[in-house]
Amino acid sequence: MKKTVNIIGSGFSSLAASCYLAKSGYNVTIYEKNKTIGGxxxxxxxxxxxxxIGPTWYWMPDVFERFFLDFNKNPSDYYALEKLNPAYSVYFGKDDFITIEDTLEKIVIAFEKEESGSSKKLNKFIKDAKDNYDVAIKDLVYNPGISPLELITPTTIKxxxxxFSTIKRDVRKEFKNERLIKILEFPVLFLGAKPSDTPSFYSFMNxxxxxxxxxxxxxxxxQVILAMGNLAKELGVVIKTNTPIDKIIVKNDEAKGIVSNGKTYFSDIIVSGADYHHTETLLDKPYRQYSEKYWSNKTFxxxxxxxxxxxxxxxxxxxxHTLFFDVDFDTHAKAIYDTPKWPxxxxxxxxxxxxxxxxCAPEGKEAGIFLIPLAPGIEDTQELRDKYFEKIISRFENLTSQNVKKNIIFKESFCINDFINDYNxxxxxxxxxxxTLLQTAFLRPKLKSKKVKKLFFTGQLTVPGPGVPPSLISGKLVANLVKKYYS
Structure with a gap:
């Protein structure tokens, strides 16, 4: 008889895990608290x-291709992909911006215009970054974070x-132009930490x-979420929406099922792609691996x-994609990581x-998404949201030399309280x-519970880390651990 798996949540990692497990012969059901899939x-x-509402950047296309290829599919079977040119632009002042185009050759020319001699340095920097990419994305990140030995290979030893160095140190050692430095430090922000706290190895993001x-x-x-949802259904996965989980049932130290809306759904295995901290609150205290102190001491x-x-x-x-770096990055970063407050x-x-x-918009109109990075856990009120919208839209008008406030048809906002309410x-x-260095690989929260048998975790709080491509990989990693458990 087929083993059954209940998966909590329907984000990228959960959908990926469901596909791999269903392909391996498990009966898989996804339970999503919201009315649509996607987390x-x-x-x-x-x-x-x-x-x-969430991710807007599609990077590392090879990771998506690798995912679909595992099912003898291609992304093009489900959605059309366009390479952007320009990739993005970065504003540093009024009518003052640098455009990053679609090839390294073009980007090198743009750098040389900014800083004489930088083209040679950039080519070498990206060559080294590619070496790291080949090691990390094609090998290291597909390890489950069980042992530090996973990081030790002949290549990584070199x-x-x-x-033990940082992105900030390496970039500033080679480049002196502050505008170019900001552009080179930008990609690691997807990893969730300051360039000064991000190991040099993560230059693969460049x-x-x-x-x-x-x-x-x-x-x-x-469309990627819909593609993965359709693939999951093709493989036999059942998806239930409007099904928030209230409790994980544990008997004799084994996960036995989940409770939602007063109903109990038993299974052989439980995988949670929901927020890791929240998932553990669904367990009775003796079964939680990590204390509140543990979570409060982590860098989010x-x-x-x-x-x-x-x-x-x-x-x-x-x-x-347009970035506005016309103010001091370090000051904003301190308000996120050092002394959490509104910048x-x-x-x-x-x-x-x-x-x-x-x-994305009716003819002659424009859809705009604006994002301000903030420290988690700070106050969130409508008054603050309105205040900060006025700040950035006024700067936007000035920097791009156009009036837009009177052209707003509607404005919806999403902030800290919504992340808590919608995603726990x-x-x-x-x-x-x-x-960060101390939150990499085996130092992250584990894919497999240390206290509850048959309970597993996936997503951006565990291995390999934040971002859409790592979430796809996380789903594969947890599916492999489940299969190994029963092998």
């Missing part, structure tokens, strides 16, 4: 506009110094940026204040998917736990 990667539709490029799935990132990736805006006209001087002058990011994808996110974090 943080949901979608907002309003008045003809379409927004990705790179040992890169785990290769993902400059070497592989930035892509856009037509109709948005949610930022939360975010997000705005989803419908404009009644096309906007000028913006690209699909006085925040950096922010904006995405205008309708500049390249007509399906610890302190309302948006991206999970940061990948």
């Amino acid at each position: 943080r990667a949901r979608q907002l539709k309003k008045d003809g506009f379409t927004f990705d 790179k040992i110094n890169q785990f 290769y993902a940026d400059f070497g592989l490029g930035t892509f856009h799935p037509k109709k948005g990132m949610y 990736a930022p939360s975010s204040l997000l705005f989803y805006i419908g404009f009644n006209k096309k906007l000028k001087h913006v690209n699909h 006085e002058n925040p950096l922010f990011y904006a995405s205008f998917p309708s500049t390249t994808d007509s399906s 996110s610890y302190k309302g974090n948006a991206y999970g736990m940061a990948n």
